[in-house]
Amino acid sequence: MIIQEKLLEVQDLQKNYGKKNNITKALKGVSFDILDGEFLGIMGPSGSGKTTLLNCIATIIKPTSGRVLLNGKNISAFDSKNLAEYRGSRIGYLFQDFELLDNLTGQENIMLPLAIHGMEFVKARAKIDELAGFLEITDVLNKFPFQMSGGQKQRVAAARSLISDPDIVLADEPTGALDTRSAKNLMNKLEGINRSSGRTILMVSHDPNAASFCSRILFIQDGVIFHELRRKHDERREEFYDRILKLLAQLGGGSANVL
Numbered sequence: 273m274i275i276q277e278k279l280l281e282v283q284d285l286q287k288n289y290g291k292k293n294n295i296t297k298a299l300k301g302v303s304f305d306i307l308d309g310e311f312l313g314i315m316g317p318s319g320s321g322k323t324t325l326l327n328c329i330a331t332i333i334k335p336t337s338g339r340v341l342l343n344g345k346n347i348s349a350f351d352s353k354n355l356a357e358y359r360g361s362r363i364g365y366l367f368q369d370f371e372l373l374d375n376l377t378g379q380e381n382i383m384l385p386l387a388i389h390g391m392e393f394v395k396a397r398a399k400i401d402e403l404a405g406f407l408e409i410t411d412v413l414n415k416f417p418f419q420m421s422g423g424q425k426q427r428v429a430a431a432r433s434l435i436s437d438p439d440i441v442l443a444d445e446p447t448g449a450l451d452t453r454s455a456k457n458l459m460n461k462l463e464g465i466n467r468s469s470g471r472t473i474l475m476v477s478h479d480p481n482a483a484s485f486c487s488r489i490l491f492i493q494d495g496v497i498f499h500e501l502r503r504k505h506d507e508r509r510e511e512f513y514d515r516i517l518k519l520l521a522q523l524g525g526g527s528a529n530v531l
């Protein structure tokens with residue numbers, strides 16, 4: 273994996289929900305960079321601010337203060353016209369509950385970002401075939417979501433997140449609705465995409481198994497990043513997984529208490 277320059281810069285991000293007497297400080301000044309080609313994980317207990325952080329980066333919500341720079345551009349200050357250009361094009365999204373449209377086939381779902389941003393049909397066709405082959409979804413391209421397994425739906429959603437060659441894919445608990453086998457399969461595919469094409473991925477997960485596929489993990493609690501684990505060069509995933517579990521045990525007397 274060739275790691276190059278800073279792709280995403282998160283600078284002193286704060287997010288408050290609510291009003292005057294009833295404010296929840298979900299993010300209390302979060303800062304970190306993601307280098308081009310990284311597969312970064314964010315782990316933390318329920319309510320720690322993971323989704324809020326991802327949604328601020330995804331431009332789905334506006335931070336109370338602080339900035340998110342993508343390729344040096346302050347996307348948190350973009351207006352709706354700029355955002356429309358970025359969403360689904362420069363930023364790919366992968367959600368826990370797939371968010372496929374029920375009345376569209378797999379292929380039509382995958383092509384949705386292209387319908388919005390435009391791409392020649394021939395080019396799109398070649399790209400779909402390539403992604404479908406890699407993600408093993410060729411046989412469900414003409415099926416509707418209700419005819420697919422959970423794992424197939426999530427791999428179709430992964431293809432949709434990648435179809436427009438985004439700078440970064442943001443994944444929120446992508447294995448959350450999958451059984452163990454499908455979850456491992458999906459993570460293997462995401463790791464393969466990260467390694468083979470250098471695609472940058474930012475994934476929020478509370479699952480140590482899923483997180484062990486990342487090259488680096490940031491730990492968040494009470495809206496603050498408090499620890500970082502980096503997968504060593506050539507470290508086997510199983511060894512990284514053991515280190516994650518050890519850290520969680522140190523932090524909270526057992527992973528169940530922490531996450």
Ligand SMILES: Nc1ncnc2c1ncn2[C@@H]1O[C@H](COP(=O)(O)OP(=O)(O)OP(=O)(O)O)[C@@H](O)[C@H]1O
Pocket residue numbers: 289290296297298316317318319320321322323324325478
């Ligand atoms: N729309 C909202 N309005 C008010 N408070 C919110 C809102 N969304 C989140 N919060 C609060 O902000 C804090 C962080 O929530 P967030 O969803 O980011 O945590 P999380 O780590 O993703 O949790 P989980 O793992 O349970 O999804 C929590 O205290 C939550 O109750």
